[in-house]
Amino acid sequence: MATRMQNLINQALKQKTATVILPGGQLRAGWISPKDHPATRTFRKLEAYHMLYLVRGQGRVIDHQGHASDLAAGDKLDRHPQLPHTLERHTDNQWLEFFITLSPTLHQSMCDLGLLWPKRFFSHVPVSTPLLKACLQFVENMHQPNSPGELASQTTLLLNRFQNTAAQSPEHQTTDQLQHAAHLLSDVNQQTIALPKIAQQIGMTYETFRKHFTKHFGKSPQQYRIEHRISQAQHHLLETDISIEQLAQQLGYNDVFCFSRQFKTVCGISPTLYRQSLEQ
Template sequence: MRKNMREDHHEYLEITYFTPSEFEKAGNVWPIRIGHNIAKSNYHIGPRTTPYYYLIFVLEGQGTFIQNNQTFLLGKGDMFCLFPQVTHEYWTIATDPLHKIFVAFDGKQSLHLLERIGLSPYSPHLSGTATERAISFMWDFIGAVGEGERQASDLTRLHHLYRVFDSLSGIHKPAATPHKRALTWLQMGLAYMQIHYAEGISVERVSEHVGVERTHFTKQFSKTYGVTPMQYLQSLKMNEAKLLLEQTAYTLSEIASSVGYPDLFSFSKAFKKQIGVPPTLYREQNRSN
C-alpha cells in the first residue's frame, strides 16, 4: 500500500485535485482529479451522479457496475466510465475487494475522446481492455503530480492525460450503439441534453440531433416529462452549478463557463431566478466543510 493513501470507512484512497488553468479550459479536455483506491468489504458507491467524466481501470478484485439501466460485472483489466449527470452505482464483492485507478476530466470534446477508446453513454464498460501500458501511464501521471513533487504545470497534466488516451486509441473499435438505435427520439433527446447541456446547446440543436421539428419536439417532450426542454436544460445547469458552489473553490466565472453560460452576469441572473438567491449567497449558506 502506498504511503500517501488515507483511510476512511469504506476504502483506502490517494487522490490529487486540480484547478484547471485558463489555458486548459480554452482547450477541448482537461483533467479534474486523479487517484486510486483499495475498497473495503463494505464499499458501495451510489446511486448518484457526477458533474464530470470518470475513466476507471480495475486493477484487482470484482464488483458490479450499473449505469443507464445496464448492469455490468467488474473484474481485473476492465475499463468503465461514469458519465456526467447520469445516475450510476457500483460496489465490490466483499471477498475480492476492488482496487481501481481513475482520472476525472471535463471539456467539450470529452465524449468524443472516450468514443475513440470504445466508450459511450450507451456502452460505458469494456471487459479486459485496460492495457498494462495505459495503466503504467496512469501511475506515471500520479507520480508527476503527487505530493513531494514540484507543482505540475497545466502542460504536464495535459501531456499525461492525452498519453493515457493515446495508448488506448486504435486498439478498440468505436463502441457499437444498438441501444442508441433502439431508443425513441425523445429518449435520445433527453440523453443528448444530459451529456451536452454545459456546452450552451439550444433546444433547436437538440431537435436537429434527433431529427424532429423543434415545435413538435418541445410539445412531445413537455407532455412526456412534465417540463419543457428549456426548463430541463436549465435544471441540469443549475444542479451542477449548485454542486460546484458547494464542493469546489472555483470562481463564479469558472462555474458560469463550466455550466454553459457565456458570462458571469447571465449566469448570476439565471441562478437567482431559478434558485431564489444569488450564487455567492448560496455558496455561503451551503458550502461543504
C-alpha cells in the first residue's frame, strides 16, 4: 500500500496543471508542492473558489472568524470567493496538495447543485489510493480533447466524491454543527435566540452543545457571543456615527445600560469613552 501510494505521489509531482474553459467559466486543477509555493504565511481573499486537499505535509489555517486549525494529510479547505483567511505552509518540504479552482460562476453553479457548501470551510477526507487515482485521472482528462459537457460532468462527480466522503465522518459532522452554531452566535440578527434553542437547531442537547463548543473554540457559547457582539460594537464605534442607543438596539441588547455595562466589562471603558479615545 505504501509503495502504491508513493508511486501515485510521484506521478502527482510530475503532472502539469490543467486549465480548461467550460460554459460557466474557467476550471483549473493540479498539484502544488514546495517547489511551486515555498513555506510561507499568507493572508488571502481569493477572487475564485479554490479547493485545497492536503495529501501530505503540515500547516495551519486561520478562518474568517479568527479560528485557527492545524492542517495535516487528509484535511480539505473550501476557500470560497471573497472569504478572508490566513494559510501557513510549514517548512518540512513535504507539502503536496491537490487543488481545483473554479471561476465565480462555476462556483455558484456547484453551490446550487449542493456539491459545495458556502458555510463549509474545513473538512477531512482520508487520503486513499483510489482517491488519488481519481484526482490524477481527472487532471489527465482535462489535458485530453474532451467536450466541455463531459469535463463538467467529471467535475461534479469528483466534487461529489469529496463531499460524500467528508460527510461520512462523525467528527466532521460535529464540526459542521459547531460552525453553524458559531455563525448563529455571531449573526447580529440572531442575538435574541436563546442558547438552548441554538443547540436544538443544530441537533444537540444544550449540555452536549456547550461541552463540544467550548472544547472546539476554547470558550463557552455565551462568551463567544459576547465577544463577537462587542467586536461588532467596536467596529461601528470606529467606522460610523451611529448613536450608542441605536447601536445597542442593533446588536440586540434590551437597553443601552445593559450594553454599556457589558462593553465596559470586556473593554475596560464605556462605549462613549472608547469612541472619544479613537477621536483623539
